[in-house]
Amino acid sequence: MRPNPLRNRPRRTTAQLRPFLFEPAQVERLLSLAASLPEAHRTHRRGAAYRISFVLMYTLGLRVGEVARLCHGDIDWERRCLIIRQTKFAKTRLVPFGPHLEAQLRRYLDAGQDNGSAVTTDPVISLSRDHRQPLSSHSISRVFQQLLAHLDLTIPPGVAAPRLHCLRHSFAVGTLLRWYRSGVDPNARLSWLSTFLGHIDPNSTAVYLTITDALLDEANTRFERFAAPTSREVHQP
Known part of the structure; x- marks a missing residue:
């Protein structure tokens, strides 16, 4: 089984708030x-x-x-x-x-x-x-x-107030989402994104890859396409 590109070693944190991601x-x-x-x-x-x-x-x-x-x-x-x-x-x-x-x-x-x-x-x-x-x-x-103050942003529950660094977070998550939608394997490209962002290893990049509803939808869609042939075989009389 290939590793999850969003998995990271546990980090000591003082808060569990996710970064704000800009649309x-x-x-x-x-x-x-x-x-x-x-x-x-x-x-x-x-x-x-x-x-x-x-x-x-x-x-x-x-x-x-x-x-x-x-x-x-x-x-x-x-x-x-x-x-x-x-x-x-x-x-x-x-x-x-x-x-x-x-x-x-x-x-x-x-x-x-x-x-x-x-x-x-x-x-x-x-x-x-x-x-x-x-x-x-x-x-x-x-x-x-x-x-x-002039953007009138709605901050979802569990999300931190926006800061400048959130633009960088948004770039990283947006890149992962585009890979999913274009059929690219994120596991094969995570080291590319890590290098692009200037990180020394993918574990640092994983901090930026916040799980969003859009990412979950794309991951679920990909899994359903992968599992569909097996599912049809199981249900065939």
């Missing part, structure tokens, strides 16, 4: 609110900066610190991937992205190049007019919490 429509609303943020004192393209920060976390599962530290030299346009350097566990990894995210990144960067071309060490996300000062992780988290 696509809720993320769209979050991005819309971020894009409409007004300029503040000594900021430049504030809405666009926060919007692309949330996009990177939700679509690629990046940590907020990885987003804040991303530089122009970390974008490999030819191979269409991000180079996430010396992040948690002192690891560097490549994170591929698709054409839709490429288009969003190019629009964001092209619109900000009003003071000449950027150099490789310039931050991707910046509020300064010279594009030299990176946007901090604290600022991204603070604005996220401010926008939450």
